[in-house]
Amino acid sequence: MNESSKTIQTDLLVVGGGIVGAGIARDAAMRGIKILLAEQHDFSSGTSSRSSRLLHGGIRYLAQGNLPLVFEASREKGVIY
Known part of the structure; x- marks a missing residue:
């Protein structure tokens, strides 16, 4: 074939x-x-x-006082690493 x-x-x-x-x-x-x-x-x-090969770490969410998104970004980073 x-x-x-x-x-x-x-x-x-x-x-x-x-x-x-x-x-x-x-x-x-x-x-x-x-x-x-x-x-x-x-x-x-x-x-x-x-690409820049950089991963967004969620720091800007901390500056905005958006703690739920800081925690979410931290959890998602654990999936990548």
């Missing part, structure tokens, strides 16, 4: 392997969804490769 004529069974097709596409693919896979991730080049070679 020719490679280009194979049928692939999937629940979700994610187009783009940048930070958003990879995140969506990971989240879906963690939920048991059968995914196919399609990327034209190497992963994170497009927009994701040109």
